[in-house]
Amino acid sequence: MSAISASLADSATMLRRNFRHTVRNPLTLINAILVPIFMMFLMVYVFGDAFSVGVNYADYATPGLIMTTICYGISPTAIAVNSDMTTGFINRLRVMHVSRAAVLNAHVIATMLRTLVAIALIIGVALLMGFRPSASFTEWLGVIGIVALTVVAIGWLTVAFGLAAKSPESAGIAAVPLMLLPFLSSAFVPADKMGPGARQFAEYQPFTSIIETLRGLLTGAPSAGSAITAIAWCVGLALIGYLWARATFTKRA
Numbered sequence: 001m002s003a004i005s006a007s008l009a010d011s012a013t014m015l016r017r018n019f020r021h022t023v024r025n026p027l028t029l030i031n032a033i034l035v036p037i038f039m040m041f042l043m044v045y046v047f048g049d050a051f052s053v054g055v056n057y058a059d060y061a062t063p064g065l066i067m068t069t070i071c072y073g074i075s076p077t078a079i080a081v082n083s084d085m086t087t088g089f090i091n092r093l094r095v096m097h098v099s100r101a102a103v104l105n106a107h108v109i110a111t112m113l114r115t116l117v118a119i120a121l122i123i124g125v126a127l128l129m130g131f132r133p134s135a136s137f138t139e140w141l142g143v144i145g146i147v148a149l150t151v152v153a154i155g156w157l158t159v160a161f162g163l164a165a166k167s168p169e170s171a172g173i174a175a176v177p178l179m180l181l182p183f184l185s186s187a188f189v190p191a192d193k194m195g196p197g198a199r200q201f202a203e204y205q206p207f208t209s210i211i212e213t214l215r216g217l218l219t220g221a222p223s224a225g226s227a228i229t230a231i232a233w234c235v236g237l238a239l240i241g242y243l244w245a246r247a248t249f250t251k252r253a
Contacts, residue, residue: 017106033118036069037125043188044129053190055219058130062123063214064187067207069122070115070151071182074158075175077111081162082171104245107162108155115151134220142217146227149234150210154178156241163248182207206233 043061053060084090084103123131135143158175165171184202185191191202202208209229216222 012106033069033121035072036065036118036122039068040065040122040125040129047188052193056130056132058126059132059219060215061188062126062131062133063211063218064182064185065122065126066119066147066214067150067182067185067187067211069118070147070154071179073111073115073118074154074178075172077107077155077158078162078165078171078175079168081107081159082165082168085163086167101246101249104159104249107159108152111155111158112148112151116147119147133218135218136220139217139220139222142222142227143214146210146213146217146230146234149231149238153234153238153241156238156245158241160241160244160248163245181205182211185211187211206230206237209233 040061043065044058081104090103157178161174162171165174184198185205185207186202187207191199191208193199194202209226210233212223212226213230216226
């Protein structure tokens with residue numbers, strides 16, 4: 001068996017392990033779903049009429065809630081990665097013919113699959129609340145691609161946070177800035193309606209371009225400029241997270 005085949009087999013084994021942990025502790029998935037659903041009810045039914053966005057507010061807010069769902073699902077990943085490191089699980093793999101890097105790969109893949117399930121449920125709830133996308137089949141494929149790329153990028157950053165933290169508790173706290181960042185973007189109100197300082201930050205932070213790309217695709221009016229910017233941000237963040245995670249992993253494992 002080649003080194004690549006062995007690494008893939010080990011990643012599959014670690015992925016099954018992560019799924020067992022999720023089944024035993026479904027609260028991680030429930031939290032990632034319930035919080036965005038609550039926010040959707042809050043934003044659409046409580047605050048929606050207060051915002052002038054020029055379109056149906058459910059259509060406007062759903063891309064931002066997709067991003068919020070991604071970010072609210074990362075804290076369990078950071079905690080799980082840190083637990084593997086601090087409880088000695090990684091060290092035990094030293095005496096076994098197992099690719100230790102497979103542990104990190106499995107965490108990123110598990111995060112993606114868990115997040116995709118949560119997003120599918122969120123979109124289902126959004127449809128019940130008035131969300132009416134006009135995307136074509138090709139544009140839906142673009143939505144899936146952008147979401148997957150975003151989860152990979154944020155997933156590797158989260159893994160890096162988990163490896164760098166000293167304890168599972170601090171790992172969970174380290175993921176909080178990413179969870180809050182969508183609120184300082186165009187997720188719920190246009191950036192040009194924000195005050196000075198907040199407006200500039202929202203316009204140039206990575207999540208705004210990703211959300212605007214999703215919004216354009218879902219409404220059938222994609223923008224090549226925002227899509228290129230979103231992809232560039234995702235690739236850059238994924239590369240930073242991956243290199244940081246591998247360097248920390250090599251140092252500590």
